[in-house]
Amino acid sequence: MELQEIKQNLKETRDDLLEMIKDLSEEQLNKRKDPGSWSIGQVCQHLSKTEELYVIAIRKGLKSNEDSTVEHKPLEFLLDRSNKWEAPDIARPTDEIWRAEEIIEKLNQSRERLLELLDTVEDPSLLSRRHFTHPVFKEMLLLEWVRSLYLHEQRHMEQIKEGLI
Secondary structure, eight states, X not given: OOHHHHHHHHHHHHHHHHHHHTXXXXXXXXXXXXXXXXXXXXXXXHHHHHHHHHHHHHHXXXXXXXXXXXXXXXXXXXXXXXXXXXXXXXXXXXSOOOOHHHHHHHHHHHHHHHHHHHHHOSOTTHHHHOEEEETTTEEEEHHHHHHHHHHHHHHHHHHHHHHHO
């Protein structure tokens, strides 16, 4: 999958997410289904934090001068919500109360940083030739880091839909 196609998927997925949350009240955004679950606001905070962390990881991976021998990793498993993962502490949301405007601003900022980074990559094929170690999914090509962002977001959008029903 080429970078332009991935960028388009990132845009479409983010547009869908923003459409989903833009008119929610503060109560809807911050209500939890149960004490062990995340609110919609916390899910969005997690998405923003994750994207910020991915920018750091991709930047570090781009600093490598050696081509990677890491195999392509199919990422569709990210959409299977029957598989549960614990978010690393660094990507966990806080208990802070959020308004829709604040959430949207955070999401826009993290996306802007990602796109700025991707736009500075002079040779986009580097994303397919360099890798970095993901804390959960281990060795991943940088292009797969980028691709996994919209799949991760789609996964959490399903979680949000469950919370809205």
